[in-house]
Amino acid sequence: MKAICVFAGSNSGVHPHYRNVAVELGAYMAQHDYKLIYGGSKMGLMGEVANEMLKHGGHVVGIMPKGLFSGEIVHTALTELIEVSSMHERKATMHDLSDGYIALPGGFGTFEELFEALCWAQIGIHKKPVGLLNVNGYYNALMSMVEHAVTEGFSQESAIQLINISSSPQSLISSMMNFTSPSTRYTKWNNTSS
The missing domain is CATH 3.40.50.450 (Rossmann fold)
Incomplete structure (x- = not known):
């Protein structure tokens, strides 16, 4: 398992511990040379994991449908950003690039x-x-x-x-x-x- 797809909320939740564990996950993955595959947003817990990965020199691949660029604020400092045409293509690409999946707390999209x-x-x-x-x-x-x-x-x-x-x-x-x-x-x- 070298590339992990992380599903997570585009919000940070009400408890600081949600953010703290997202940061801990990002640091751990970077320090152990896992590649992060995720939805490409800089918002919420998604953004926290990506930011921590990047802070520690980790490899971060975001996958974002062009139609969501205005609604979900795209992370512009990623190692790689893959633009796709739809949510279906986004999920298919995330699945293709990943060796495993981790779900942090989140809402309907994460579920x-x-x-x-x-x-x-x-x-x-x-x-x-x-x-x-x-x-x-x-x-x-x-x-x-x-x-x-x-x-x-x-x-x-x-x-x-x-x-x-x-x-x-x-x-x-x-x-x-x-x-x-x-x-x-x-x-x-x-x-x-x-």
């Missing part, structure tokens, strides 16, 4: 990106590790929801095994490095197949 990565892992499109950085217990309710889906018969027990979770960037990345996908249905997704 949507996280669940797409988990869904693709569940159906065997990829075997990349997915991690939740559970700052201030932010993802406790989400984990309860996933467990409820298993209990009610809408998900398999292996769905829980797809999720690495920790409140510490170091321990989260360590568990992701040792992750083995429970999915036995992995096939390389090929757009040319019928």
Whole structure:
């Protein structure tokens, strides 16, 4: 795992600890030579991780749809900025460039990106590790929801095994490095197949 896609809020949240852990994640990733792949904004927790990576000499790749340049303020000091035409292309590019995924606290956009990565892992499109950085217990309710889906018969027990979770960037990345996908249905997704 050399390139990590980070999903995070475009806001910083109400608790300073959210920002502090985003900064800690960025510093840790830079110091251990991980490449950051993310949405390209300089706002919120996204911007905090990118700024800290850059501060420590890390490699940061942002992917931003041209139509969002006015709404999301693009980070202009990145190692590389990839301009794409749509949100779908943004997510596809992030997935293609990444070896694993970490979700910091965030809102609908973060949830949507996280669940797409988990869904693709569940159906065997990829075997990349997915991690939740559970700052201030932010993802406790989400984990309860996933467990409820298993209990009610809408998900398999292996769905829980797809999720690495920790409140510490170091321990989260360590568990992701040792992750083995429970999915036995992995096939390389090929757009040319019928």
